[in-house]
Amino acid sequence: MQNNWYFSMILVVPAIIFSGCSSMPQNPSLIEAHSNYNNALTNPQVTDMAALELKEASKFLDKADNALNKRESDATVNHLAYMANQQVAIAQETAKAKAAEAVVANANTARDRVLLEARTAEAEEAKRQLEELKAKKTDRGLVITLQDVLFRTNMAQLEVNGLRTVHKLADFLKQYPERTVLIEGHTDSTGSDSYNQGLSERRAHAVRMALLDSGISSNRIAAKGYGESFPVASNDTAENRQLNRRVEIILSNENGVVSPR
Incomplete structure (x- = not known):
């Protein structure tokens, strides 16, 4: 009976010893590192925006677990756990920074969209105004033509409709202060050269003066008369001569430059 008890104890004691040796050792620093890592995994912002940093943290945790299982020194395990914690912190800060950048980028996108819409609306309004002024695109730029009927016969005084057109042009120029105008007066071939030259200059x-009276600065307006030098039609019919009696207003480009004749 005693022998049976003795052999039983021989079998049990090594089993108890072996069981104690095989249990997982504990390390507070590593437990904390695992907890911090698991918390980071529950944050979609971190997992989405700092996946590489989290992967590095996972590598350090694996190394720390292996070191602990191999009964390496506490200093080694603690160092690896510290590195894992640092990578988790880096992942969290990286995610915050990228989230802030995304907010700024979204704000910039919204701002750019608003600016684009504003510029589009401005361009559409400018197009509408130029169409109303009947501006035509030429090699020299946009040209607005005031025909002879907008002036009193053989005089330089603008009729009501002529003044209305000039006022619309002034409104346009106020909205686009970078633009300038060159005003050119022209006549048909009826009458002497000196008379035609003088009439073209007076009309220009x-x-x-009408633009100045409408508030446009003098340094944005140039005027010149050409007499009968640049007809747009032959002077052999009354209709063609009327086409030649005109004032052309050339709008500059955005840099205030008007192409020379």
Whole structure:
């Protein structure tokens, strides 16, 4: 009976010893590192925006677990746990920074969209105004033509409709202060050269004065008369001569430059 008890104890004691040796040792630093890592995994912002940093943290945790299982020194395990914690912290800060950048980027996108919409609306309004002024695109730029009927016969005084057109042009120029205008007066071939030259100059200056009276700065307006030098039609019919009697207003480009004749 005693022998049976003795052999039983021989079998049990090594089993108890072996069981104690095989249990997982504990390390507070590593437990904390695992907890911090698991918390980070529950944050979608971190997992989405700092996946690489989290992967590095996972590698350090694996190394720390292996070191603990191999009964390496506490200093080694603690160091690896510390590195895992650092990578988790880096992942969290990286995610915060990227989230902030995304907010700024979204704000910039919204701002750019608003600016684009504003510029589009501005361009559409400018197009509408130029169409209303009947501006035509030429090699020299946009040209607004005031025909002879907008002036009193053989005079430089603008009629009501002519003044209305000039006022619309002034409104346009106020909205686009970078633009300038060149006003050119022209006549048909009826009458002497000196008379035609003088009439073309007076009509060009009449338009200039109307723009000045509408609040446009003098340094944005140039005026010149060409007499009968640049007809747009032959002078052999009354209809063609009327086409030649005109004032052309050339709008500059966005840099304030008007192409020379």
